[in-house]
Amino acid sequence: MSSGIHDSFPLPQQPGGGPLSGDLAVQGTTDDAALSKLSAINAGYYEDPFLKHFCSRAARRSPLINRGYYARVAGMRKVIDLFLDAVPPGMTPQLVNLGAGLDTTFFYVNSRCGDRPFVFFEVDFPELVARKSMTILRKEACWSVLAPNKDDIPQVGGLIRTDKLRMVGADLRDLQKLEGEVRGADFSPTQPTLFFCECVLVYMKGEQSDQVLRWASSLVHAPSSICIYEQCNPDDAFGRVMVENLQSRGCALLGLKDYPSIASQRRRLRTAGWAFCRICDMNDVYDKMIDQSDVMRIQRLELFDEIEEWRLIQSHYFIAVAVTSPQASQAECTTVNGSGPSAEGEGYADPISSQGHETAAAGRESSRADETEPPEDTAEFLRPLLGVWTPQPNSVNPRLLRYEIPPGIPGVEPKLLQE
Structure with a gap:
């Protein structure tokens, strides 16, 4: 060796x-x-x-x-x-x-x-x-x-x-x-x-x-x-x-x-x-x-x-x-530790939207899992990179944006990550 x-x-x-x-x-x-x-x-x-x-x-x-x-x-x-x-x-x-x-x-x-x-x-x-x-x-x-x-x-x-x-x-x-x-x-x-x-x-x-x-x-x-x-x-x-x-x-x-x-x-x-x-x-x-x-x-x-x-x-x-993204850094977010943004995207929550709170909870679970479990495939590993480029208006809070994972990426279902 x-x-x-x-x-x-x-x-x-x-x-x-x-x-x-x-x-x-x-x-x-x-x-x-x-x-x-x-x-x-x-x-x-x-x-x-x-x-x-x-x-x-x-x-x-x-x-x-x-x-x-x-x-x-x-x-x-x-x-x-x-x-x-x-x-x-x-x-x-x-x-x-x-x-x-x-x-x-x-x-x-x-x-x-x-x-x-x-x-x-x-x-x-x-x-x-x-x-x-x-x-x-x-x-x-x-x-x-x-x-x-x-x-x-x-x-x-x-x-x-x-x-x-x-x-x-x-x-x-x-x-x-x-x-x-x-x-x-x-x-x-x-x-x-x-x-x-x-x-x-x-x-x-x-x-x-x-x-x-x-x-x-x-x-x-x-x-x-x-x-x-x-x-x-x-x-x-x-x-x-x-x-x-x-x-x-x-x-x-x-x-x-x-x-x-x-x-x-x-x-x-x-x-x-x-x-x-x-x-x-x-x-x-x-x-x-x-x-x-x-x-x-x-x-x-x-x-x-x-x-x-x-x-x-x-x-x-x-x-x-x-x-x-600018929206991520400026938004008021529900987070993993209560002091900053979630590292996983799904943890971003619109503070006005109850649906956002559910998304945040899922994000916290995802973050905890990611501490110990490797992603299953390329698409999951690169999900943050794939999911942040297509801004769409957020009807609940116009200050924030949603980002849609582009369709057609192998192994990734189109999904909105709401901030």
């Missing part, structure tokens, strides 16, 4: 060799993640023709690591796909990649959207986004996605700023600078927005990442979402090894002390203003959320005899999806 554990936490290196530390070590994790994703791509787990342009070399990872990165990418892409499908015609989806590093999700979204308008913000340390901008401008396969002629690609301070892709240099710990830079890149607070991050908040102190979550939940005056992938469960035997390995390599998981469990992550999202929430560990994501026919395909790619270790590692990572 030890080899797989150590493979899970590759050592960030300086260009000339030797370990990194502090912010440089955290920045170095993007190179390691890119190499691991490229290994999975080269082994046939998923398609991404762009990532190779951001890697200085290729590396072959173990089947254990390849499968883990496949699950990570497939889970995140599933959320992104459903977000894009849920945004109604006439609105422009915005996606904000917090701590983007060398991630190539922009190119995936661009390919998926085709001619449909969208705006994609990449936020990271100024030196990282500058490096990424330069890489895009050096590689024709990358810059040709943005414009027929490289010289026609707008830049601000050396960072790419097109209609579709806007690079933003900011330290997430400096919230004032972050907001100024994002707004300066023409972020619209009136368009549906998905914030997402992969192994980013966990490298920040709890109070710092809390501020980022509160900032994101309040920035948009339209329904907005957040998707988070990162570590959990640091206090069992494997968790301690995970923390110690990364600590010794200069990458302290600062946020795990404050938010070690899925339940604590759920509470922090509620407290930060995200009204509807679902969280699953990566075992449930792999088994229930992503396309099971594709799972069957990738399971035939490589000899794999590390099932127990694989399941153990996957239980120490999660994907969280949370949604909020």
